[in-house]
Amino acid sequence: METKEYNEAEAKAYILGCFREQGDFAEIVDEKTLDEMVSAAMALDAAFMKETGADEGAVYDDDAAYDYMHERMCVRFAAHKMYMLRLVEDYMDYNERYLESLGLIDWE
Secondary structure (H helix, E strand, O other): OOOOOOOHHHHHHHHHHHHHHHOHHHHOOOHHHHHHHHHHHHHHHHHHHHHHOHHHOOOOOHHHHHHHHHHHHHHHOHHHHHHHHHHHHHHHHHHHHHHHHHOOOOOO
């Protein structure tokens, strides 16, 4: 598989497309809020990777990343706290699919 370069705008468009296709969140939040949620999740994921060194080759701990993002998303989007378990989990799945499509995931 050819490895391509990560593009944040393309990643966000892909992830938002997955959320739209899935459809559940369209009934819960408006498009602007969903966009803000995905942007926040992406920023938190990047911050987690930087803090743990995963952006420099350290192992990315899915469970720790999930906890990190979930906790902060619940604070930032307190009005939608009850949906954050699912949103963060779905975000992680969709992001993984995007990264996999580029050949950027190394399954050690």
